[in-house]
Amino acid sequence: MSSATPPPQPDTTGNLLRSLDYSVLQQCMHCGMCLPTCPTYVETGRERHSPRGRIALMRAIADGELEVNADFGEEMYYCLGCLACTTACPAGVDYPNLFETARAEIERKGVLDTRKRRTVRWFALRLIFTRPRLLRALGRLLWLWQASGLQSLSRRTGLTRLLPGQLADLEPQTPRIQRHFSDALINPVERPAGPTRHRVALLTGCVQDLAFSDVNRATVEVLLANGCEVITPRAQACCGSLHAHNGDTATARELARRQIDAIDPDSVDAIISNAGGCGSHLRHYDHLLADDPVYAARAVTWSRKLRDIHEWLAEIGFRRPAAPADSPASEPQRVTYHESCHLCHGQKVSRQPREILRALPGVELRECAEATWCCGSAGIYNITQPETAAWLQTRKIGHVQATGASVVATANPGCHLQLENGLKRATPAGSATPSVVHPIVLLAQAYAAEAKATGRASK
Amino acid sequence: MNSPSSQPAGRPTLPELFLRDLRAAFPESAVLTRHEDLIPYGFDGTAALRQLPGAVVFPRDAAGVAAVLRLARTHRVPVVSRGSGTGLSGGSIPVPGCVVLCLGDMNRILELDTKNLTLLAEPGVITQKIYDTADAAGLFYPPDPGSMKISTIGGNVSENAGGLRGLKYGVTRNYVMGLEVVLADGSTVWLGNKCVKDVAGYNLRDLFIGSEGTLGVITKVLLRLLPKPAARQTLLATYASMDAAAETVSAIIAAKIIPCTLEFLDQRTLRCVEAFAKVGLPTEAEALLLIETDGHPAAVADEAERIEQICRAQSALAVRRAASADEATRLATARRSAFSALARLRPTTILEDATVPRSELAKMIRFINETAARHQVEVATFGHFGDGNLHPTFLTDERNQEEMHRVEAAMKEIFDYALSLGGTLTGEHGVGLAKKAFLPRQLGDPTLELLRAIKRTLDPDGLLNPGKIFD
Numbered sequence: 029m030s031s032a033t034p035p036p037q038p039d040t041t042g043n044l045l046r047s048l049d050y051s052v053l054q055q056c057m058h059c060g061m062c063l064p065t066c067p068t069y070v071e072t073g074r075e076r077h078s079p080r081g082r083i084a085l086m087r088a089i090a091d092g093e094l095e096v097n098a099d100f101g102e103e104m105y106y107c108l109g110c111l112a113c114t115t116a117c118p119a120g121v122d123y124p125n126l127f128e129t130a131r132a133e134i135e136r137k138g139v140l141d142t143r144k145r146r147t148v149r150w151f152a153l154r155l156i157f158t159r160p161r162l163l164r165a166l167g168r169l170l171w172l173w174q175a176s177g178l179q180s181l182s183r184r185t186g187l188t189r190l191l192p193g194q195l196a197d198l199e200p201q202t203p204r205i206q207r208h209f210s211d212a213l214i215n216p217v218e219r220p221a222g223p224t225r226h227r228v229a230l231l232t233g234c235v236q237d238l239a240f241s242d243v244n245r246a247t248v249e250v251l252l253a254n255g256c257e258v259i260t261p262r263a264q265a266c267c268g269s270l271h272a273h274n275g276d277t278a279t280a281r282e283l284a285r286r287q288i289d290a291i292d293p294d295s296v297d298a299i300i301s302n303a304g305g306c307g308s309h310l311r312h313y314d315h316l317l318a319d320d321p322v323y324a325a326r327a328v329t330w331s332r333k334l335r336d337i338h339e340w341l342a343e344i345g346f347r348r349p350a351a352p353a354d355s356p357a358s359e360p361q362r363v364t365y366h367e368s369c370h371l372c373h374g375q376k377v378s379r380q381p382r383e384i385l386r387a388l389p390g391v392e393l394r395e396c397a398e399a400t401w402c403c404g405s406a407g408i409y410n411i412t413q414p415e416t417a418a419w420l421q422t423r424k425i426g427h428v429q430a431t432g433a434s435v436v437a438t439a440n441p442g443c444h445l446q447l448e449n450g451l452k453r454a455t456p457a458g459s460a461t462p463s464v465v466h467p468i469v470l471l472a473q474a475y476a477a478e479a480k481a482t483g484r485a486s487k
Numbered sequence: 488m489n490s491p492s493s494q495p496a497g498r499p500t501l502p503e504l505f506l507r508d509l510r511a512a513f514p515e516s517a518v519l520t521r522h523e524d525l526i527p528y529g530f531d532g533t534a535a536l537r538q539l540p541g542a543v544v545f546p547r548d549a550a551g552v553a554a555v556l557r558l559a560r561t562h563r564v565p566v567v568s569r570g571s572g573t574g575l576s577g578g579s580i581p582v583p584g585c586v587v588l589c590l591g592d593m594n595r596i597l598e599l600d601t602k603n604l605t606l607l608a609e610p611g612v613i614t615q616k617i618y619d620t621a622d623a624a625g626l627f628y629p630p631d632p633g634s635m636k637i638s639t640i641g642g643n644v645s646e647n648a649g650g651l652r653g654l655k656y657g658v659t660r661n662y663v664m665g666l667e668v669v670l671a672d673g674s675t676v677w678l679g680n681k682c683v684k685d686v687a688g689y690n691l692r693d694l695f696i697g698s699e700g701t702l703g704v705i706t707k708v709l710l711r712l713l714p715k716p717a718a719r720q721t722l723l724a725t726y727a728s729m730d731a732a733a734e735t736v737s738a739i740i741a742a743k744i745i746p747c748t749l750e751f752l753d754q755r756t757l758r759c760v761e762a763f764a765k766v767g768l769p770t771e772a773e774a775l776l777l778i779e780t781d782g783h784p785a786a787v788a789d790e791a792e793r794i795e796q797i798c799r800a801q802s803a804l805a806v807r808r809a810a811s812a813d814e815a816t817r818l819a820t821a822r823r824s825a826f827s828a829l830a831r832l833r834p835t836t837i838l839e840d841a842t843v844p845r846s847e848l849a850k851m852i853r854f855i856n857e858t859a860a861r862h863q864v865e866v867a868t869f870g871h872f873g874d875g876n877l878h879p880t881f882l883t884d885e886r887n888q889e890e891m892h893r894v895e896a897a898m899k900e901i902f903d904y905a906l907s908l909g910g911t912l913t914g915e916h917g918v919g920l921a922k923k924a925f926l927p928r929q930l931g932d933p934t935l936e937l938l939r940a941i942k943r944t945l946d947p948d949g950l951l952n953p954g955k956i957f958d
Contacts, residue, residue, distance in 0.1 A: 054834040054884075059532045059827040060573040063637045064613070073545070073591050074524070075572070081527030088526050099523045118763045118827035119836075 043096070044133040045089045048126075053090055055121045056083045062113035067402055067420055068106055076103060079113035079123060086130050096133055101140040104130045106416070108409055109273055110402035111308075111373035124312070124374070128272050135275035152408075153276050157234060157266040158283065164209060164263070167238035171205035201410070201449050203239035203441075210237045210244040214260045218248055225255035226344060228298045229291045231310065234266040235441045236303045246472035247302045247337055253475045254346050261290040267301075269309030272316070273407055284313045285323050293329040302337040302468060304440035305407065308374025310334050336371060337468055338380035338439065349474035351389030352481035360392040364433035365467070366424065366447060367400045368440030381467045385437055388474050394431040398423070405446035417446075425450040434460065437467045501541035501584060505562035509544060509586070512554050517592070519543040528587050531572040531579045532634065533921055534837045535885040540567065540581035545592040549667060549675055549706040555588055556704065557673035565950050568700040570611060570639030575826075575838055576919030578646055578699045582954055588704060590641050596620055597707070603681045604712045605664060610641025610705050617710065626712040629656035632915070633823040641705050647697030649915030651819060654873035655747045655781075656713075658915060660696045665709030668695055668702075671946045679709060694941070699917050700952040702945045719747070719781035720791040721809035721818055724798040725772035729753060729856075729868075732774040733849035735801040736872045739778075740845060742797060744790055748779035749873025750822050756869040756880075759828040764821035766814075772804060776872065777822055779815065825869045826880065833865065833882035839898060840922075841905040842876040842914030854904050855879045862897040864890070876914035899925070918956045926957055 045053075062079040063069050069078035076085070082103060088094035107127060114123050134140060156163050173179050179202075181187075210232040228251060232244045244260075251258050268283030287310075291299060301307035314331035317323045335343070363385055372378040378400070385393045404410055404420030424447070428436055436447055448464045455461040510518055519525060520542045529539045541564070546552045559566045568588045569579040581587055594611035601624055608617060614635040621628045631650035632638055638648065644666070649658040665679030678692035679685065695702055726732040732751055739746065752760065752768075752775045761768040768775065776798070780790040791808065798806045809815040830836045843851045852868065855877070859866035870877040879901060881894045902912055902925050912922045912929055927935055935957060942949075 051834055055830065057532075057534060057827060057830040057836050058530050058572075059830075060571055060634060060637050061824070061827055063571060064615075073594075074519070075527035076524050078527070084527045084530070085523060094522065094526065097523075099521070103523065118760075118824035119830035120763065 043089065044129050044136060045086050045096075046092075048090065048129050050090065052122050052125060053083065053087045055119055056080055056087075057119055058084070059119070061118060062116045065112040065116040067108060067110065067112070068416065071416060071419060077106060079117075079121075082107060082130075083121070083123075083126060086126055089133075096137045096139055098139045100130075101134040104134055105140070105412060108369070108402050108404075108406040108416075110369035110406060112369065112400065112402065115373045115376070115400070125315070128275075128277065131273070131275035132277045133275075149274070149276075153271050153274060153279060157270055158279060160234065160263045160265045163234055163266075164238065167205050167209065170202070170238075171207065174205060175207070201445060203235070203445050205238050206241045208241060210241045210260070211262050213241055213245040214248050214258075216260060216262065218252060218258045218260075220252045220255050220257065222255060224257045226297045227257045227259070227295075228300050228340070229296045230258050230260045231267065231287075231291075231299065231301045231306065232260060232264050233301075233303050233306050233441070234264075236306070237264070240441055240444065240466070243302060243466045243469055246466065246469040247300065249472040249475065250337070250341065250346075250468055251300065254341060254344060256344075259291070259296065264290060267306045267310050268316075269306055270407060272309055277316075280309075281316055281320070284316050284327070285320070288313070288317075288323055288326050288330055293326055293333050296333065298335045298340055299330065299333050300335055300337050300340055302439065302466070304336070304368030304371030304374065305442060307334065307336045308370035311375060336375055336377045336380075336439075338371075338384055339375070339377045341471075342380040342383055346384070346387075346471075348387040349389060349471065349478045352477055358390065360390050361435060362394050362431065362433040363388075363391050363435045363437055363470070364394045364396040364428055364431040365399060366396065366403060366428065366436055366438040366443060368438060368443050369400075369402050369406070371439055372400050381437070381439060384467050384471055388470055391470070394433050396431045396433070397427040399427075403443050403446045403450070405440075405442035407442060410446060421446055421450040422454075425454045428462065429454065434462050435470075436462055436464045437470060438464060439466055439468070501564060501586065502562045505558060505564050505586075506542060508558050508562075509542065509555070512558070513544060513546070513551070517545040517547075528569070528572070528589070529581060531569070531574045531577065533575055533577040533580065533919070534835050536577045536580050536920060538581045538583060540585050540587040543587040543589055545589050547592055549669055552588065552590075552669045552704050552706050553673040553675060555586065556669055556671060559586060559950055560671065560673070560948060563948065563950065565953050566704075567952050568641075568645070568704050570642030570645075571613070571634075571637045573634040573638045574642065574646055574919065575840070575916040576646070576913065576921040578917050578919035578952070578955060579642070580920060582952070590639065590704075590706075593706070594639075599624060600681070601626070604714075605681050606710045606712055608640050608708050608710065610639060610644075610708060612640050614638045614640055614643055621712050622715065625715050627715040628662065628710060628712055630659045630662060631819075631823075633826060635823070640708050640710070644696055644705055644708055645698065645700050646917040647915070649871070649874075649876065651748045651750055651779075651822065651871065653871055653876065653915070654749055655745045660693065662711045663692065663696055663708060664711050665707075666692050666695055666705055667707035669704045669706055671703065671948065671951055675706070676703075677707075681709065697917065699919060699955050701942060701955055702951060704951075716747075716781035718784040718787040719779055719812070719815065720787050721748075721815035722776075722778045722791060722794060722798070723768075723807045723809070723818070724776045724778065724803040725769050725805050726774040726776070726803055727772070729774045729852050730849055731802050732776055733852060733872070735776060735798055735803065736845065736848060738797045738801055739794060740873075742793060744780075744793060746778050746790070746794065746873060747781045748777065748819070749871070750777040750869070751775070751872035752777070752822070752825060752869040753867055755832070755867035756825050756829060759831050759867070760821050760825050762831060763824055763828045764817070766817050766821045768821070769805065777818060779819070822869075826878065829867050829880050829882060832867075833884060835883045835885040837881040837883065837894065837898075838916070839879045839881070839901065840876070840913040840916040841879065841901055841910060842874070843905050843908045843910035845873070845875040847908040847910065848872060848875055848877075851877060851905060851908060851910070855901055858897050858900050858904075862893045864894050864897050866897075871914075874914070875910070903928075920955060923955070923957055
């Protein structure tokens with residue numbers, strides 16, 4: 029359905045919701061199947077905060093019954109954009125399209141505009157997340173602050189409490205920056221020891237690159253172990269998902285073009301993403317650039333070849349790591365899996381990460397309740413809507429703790445941080461805090477353990 | 488069908504004094520009056536019907552409901568009660584200048600009585616939660632309307648909702664033992680109790696079941712539960728023709744087997760459901776039967792075996808058994824999505840509910856297809872074959888006036904034919920707005936006048952969901 033829908037035109041003067049193909053709005057037949065899966069509806073019990081309620085408001089705007097106003101703007105930013113409704117929707121409503129169009133219209137009209145909001149948006153969307161080198165420089169500064177001990181010193185001395193209200197709340201959530209970013213850990217081209225079966229390009233992301241470059245390295249290891257040659261372009265830019273989700277479609281398009289410039293989709297078998305939120309957006313470059321005379325065709329190929337890492341491994345039939353023969357039989361490690369919204373709802377990749385976790389020797393996968401529910405991170409939602417984000421975080425942590433798992437596997441940097449922070453706060457003193465790990469890191473560790481055992485055995 | 492108003496709904500206003508009193512009686516978060524808040528309450532699950540309410544109020548208990556009804560009476564404001572708004576006949580669609588009384592915040596299960604096998608719930612409890620609560624205690628609440636994941640028990644009772652298990656277990660009515668109802672004057676009555684036998688006075692409880700909010704507002708529901716069946720088995724049978732599938736149903740019933748579920752999907756429905764649910768339905772088949780038998784393990788095994796033989800004898804292309812309880816649940820869940828999944832094909836999906844005696848099923852299906860072809864409209868049919876409850880679904884576009892006229896003409900013929908076979912306009916969705924134009928034909932004047940007399944007695948000012956079921 030989305031392919032038949034022309035993408036919205038941000039530069040024309042018309043109302044974006046009005047210029048949207050009306051059938052996209054009509055697709056919602058308001059049966060209500062989405063309601064029980066929508067966190068904001070469950071939180072408030074008010075239709076306006078539900079997917080079908082929001083679509084009704086959009087339709088009212090398209091019909092000229094409602095003006096785009098601050099109330100509508102706030103509603104659309106209260107939506108997590110978790111896309112749980114898209115999994116629940118039997119009618120196949122293209123909610124991502126509606127959601128992004130509505131937010132773009134809100135920004136075009138400027139109904140939420142304040143000086144502070146404008147500054148923050150400019151700084152984040154237009155400055156930092158469009159300039160990979162600047163972002164990495166900032167990441168380096170943050171690393172210095174953390175590695176030098178200044179951060180913990182200022183936390184201990186209460187200096188961070190002097191930050192203005194919201195910043196003080198956010199400070200403890202700052203991600204721990206890695207000493208080495210992806211480019212230092214990954215060569216531009218890496219080839220498997222054995223025969224090359226596939227040639228893939230790896231997307232290193234932006235936040236992922238600063239805070240989780242180890243995940244990127246693990247992804248390379250796992251790809252190599254499965255016969256993939258890995259091409260990793262240097263200094264990659266943000267994929268633009270942050271921009272598209274926040275109503276800045278023009279910048280999102282520009283960033284998509286830059287990605288396609290960096291990786292020629294024709295030159296590889298697959299383009300690999302390992303972050304749920306990015307992958308969900310990266311898959312839709314075809315839609316985003318459908319009107320671009322230069323890029324449209326390549327964008328179609330791009331979308332066709334874009335794979336989440338778990339999906340790709342399942343598709344090529346990944347090798348199951350063997351249990352090290354000399355390891356003593358011990359209690360299995362209990363792992364639970366939290367599904368990133370944009371991996372399970374946005375990309376419908378849900379079975380494959382579990383296949384990988386189940387393939388790990390000595391691991392017992394324990395399902396947690398509401399695994400497909402948003403953890404409250406939702407991009408920058410935990411910054412813009414701290415109350416609902418905290419409610420979701422608490423709900424999520426409760427379910428995770430109920431599994432008794434010592435490891436929570438999740439495949440998105442936002443979820444990773446949200447879970448880590450939540451677990452840190454919720455674990456009583458003296459108990460071990462469950463660790464949060466990307467499933468691919470666990471797989472890479474299993475391959476490494478296997479190789480080590482084989483190495484020992486052959487000596 | 489009542490001519491649907493897809494016109495932009497006007498902004499009806501409520502008396503200022505009514506709103507003032509309402510705001511004084513309820514917390515701020517329980518009274519909605521802003522345009523943005525009201526728009527999403529202007530519709531339910533019914534296609535092509537919309538009307539903006541004047542306000543929405545969320546009481547937390549029977550006293551709150553009574554307060555709303557008293558204020559409404561004082562200020563002569565119509566009241567439309569509503570649960571999750573998943574109805575399919577427009578029962579909870581606002582009337583101009585009304586207040587919507589939403590019972591969603593009254594959502595507690597008050598008691599699970601395992602000695603008497605009853606459950607007492609507030610009206611806003613989600614049907615699925617009732618099922619789950621009973622299930623966790625080894626008990627069973629059978630009615631399972633398609634929207635059970637979000638529909639409320641109050642709404643189910645008000646519309647006397649059915650579901651996939653109607654054939655063996657009946658509908659919501661068969662599980663209601665008692666009701667607390669707030670009447671139009673704000674007084675509260677309790678009808679029924681936990682006794683299996685009770686003949687004290689008129690059976691007024693049943694009067695309120697399926698009354699679509701026109702006689703009072705249900706504020707508590709006492710439900711009967713059953714022991715959970717020890718075993719169940721789901722079968723899928725595919726056919727090259729709808730007739731063969733219909734013949735199988737007759738043969739199963741003739742063999743004195745009453746399965747728990749006997750569902751039918753035509754190819755169009757099958758394909759839409761599979762596109763959404765991806766449960767491996769055979770999309771090449773012309774027709775599919777989803778059959779479930781439940782009960783004692785030995786009886787289930789025996790029935791499943793006999794059903795399979797009957798299917799094969801009726802030239803089923805293939806018969807497959809669900810391998811696990813999980814797969815059975817996935818299949819039933821997929822079936823429940825049929826109506827919504829059909830929305831993939833055309834912008835507007837109008838679901839009908841014509842029901843005929845089971846012996847007339849094959850005739851009815853043939854007529855539906857002939858009529859659709861004659862009027863050049865698209866129809867997909869699925870439904871509860873076992874109890875004669877069909878869901879011919881028109882796939883159309885409400886913005887195409889000319890096509891909508893053809894749909895209405897076809898629909899009218901289908902209703903007339905169902906009635907001529909001794910059937911009913913609606914098996915489980917209710918009359919609401921969508922079917923009220925056809926009701927006089929089914930009931931006849933004396934019966935309709937009796938309905939009116941009851942309505943006048945219980946709602947003398949005509950403020951409870953006025954204009955629904957009949958004018």
